[in-house]
Amino acid sequence: MALIRDPGPPDAQELDGSFGAFTWFLDRAAEGDISLTAAGYLTPVDVQAVAHVLPTMGGWIRKANRESVTKPILHFRQLLQSLGLLRRHKGALRLTRAGAAAQRGPVELWNWLADKLVPAASGFDVDATLLLLAYAATSGASEIELDAVAAALTPLGWQTVDGRPVERRDLYWIPAVQVLRNVASDPADWASRWRISPAAAKLARAALQQR
Numbered sequence: 215m216a217l218i219r220d221p222g223p224p225d226a227q228e229l230d231g232s233f234g235a236f237t238w239f240l241d242r243a244a245e246g247d248i249s250l251t252a253a254g255y256l257t258p259v260d261v262q263a264v265a266h267v268l269p270t271m272g273g274w275i276r277k278a279n280r281e282s283v284t285k286p287i288l289h290f291r292q293l294l295q296s297l298g299l300l301r302r303h304k305g306a307l308r309l310t311r312a313g314a315a316a317q318r319g320p321v322e323l324w325n326w327l328a329d330k331l332v333p334a335a336s337g338f339d340v341d342a343t344l345l346l347l348a349y350a351a352t353s354g355a356s357e358i359e360l361d362a363v364a365a366a367l368t369p370l371g372w373q374t375v376d377g378r379p380v381e382r383r384d385l386y387w388i389p390a391v392q393v394l395r396n397v398a399s400d401p402a403d404w405a406s407r408w409r410i411s412p413a414a415a416k417l418a419r420a421a422l423q424q425r
Contacts, residue, residue, distance in 0.1 A: 223420065224413045229320035231399040232413040235268045239294055240309065240317035247306035254302075255281040256291060264290075270392070272401030293392050297330050328420035331390045338372050342380075343390045344425070350394055350410055350418035357408040358394065360385050394418060 223229060230237075242248055242260075251257060256264070258279040265271045265278035270286040278284050281291070291307075294300045299313035309317060316323035331347065333339045345366050349359040360382035368379040385391060395402075397414040410418075 223321060223324045224416060226320060228413055229324060232397045232411060233320055233323055234399065235264070235290065235396050236294070236299075236323060237317070237320075238264060238267050239291070239300060239307075240313055240323070243300060243307055243309045243313065244317045247303070247308045248300075249306050250302070252305075253282070254305075256287070261287055269396045269398040269401050270407070273404030273407060289387060289392060290396060293389055296389060297327070297393075299326070324417065324420070327393060328417060328424050331393060331417075331421035332425050333389075338367075339388060341370060341372065342367055342385060342388055344422075346385065346388065346390055347418040347422050350390075350415055351422055353410060353415055355409065355412050355415070357406075358391065358410055360391075360408070390418075390421070 224232065239248070248260065249257060255261075261279050261281050261284055264287050265274070265284070268286060268290055270290065271278065271284075274284070274286065276283075278287070281288050291300075294313075295302065295307075298310055299316055300307045301310050312326055316326050332343050342363065345363045346358065346360075349363060353359070363385060364380045364382050372380050374380065374384060394410050394414040394417065395408070397417055398411040402409060
């Protein structure tokens with residue numbers, strides 16, 4: 215019933231504050247294609263800029279100027295491509311049609327993310343994402359219960375390719391985890407790196423409602 219009574223997305227101010235990492239890429243691509251290096255990575259200048267706005271970079275202690283070794287940035291950029299907001303074209307990243315619509319306003323971005331968080335196909339990623347969203351939707355501003363999600367997946371018949379039970383580490387790079395962790399106004403410190411914001415919890419509820 216809590217999901218049915220959900221009041222909807224946060225107000226415009228909270229949305230703007232929570233989407234800083236997303237809008238950095240969308241605004242940057244709207245100004246002109248985001249150039250990639252010959253190896254297909256963001257340039258060092260862009261990596262340094264993203265490091266200041268990406269919540270999952272909080273607590274990063276190494277240099278952040280090479281995307282190939284700065285995994286939070288690499289995975290987030292790839293996430294935006296997999297969500298259909300950016301596409302690669304002739305050695306650069308440019309907005310897709312959906313990305314251009316999302317760049318024009320946070321509500322459009324909110325709706326797109328809510329619609330895309332649950333994979334379309336069936337399988338492990340769908341079951342894991344639905345369980346994760348259910349936990350996140352009722353968590354307020356607490357940590358994502360990855361241990362509980364992993365424990366619930368094993369009785370459903372899921373296991374890793376080497377036959378071991380699902381563990382929290384097997385869920386780290388599920389797109390919904392990456393999206394929710396980066397819907398935040400500030401980078402998380404190391405101790406709270408798995409805590410999600412109230413806006414992220416609302417997005418989880420919206421994604422379940424879309425499903």
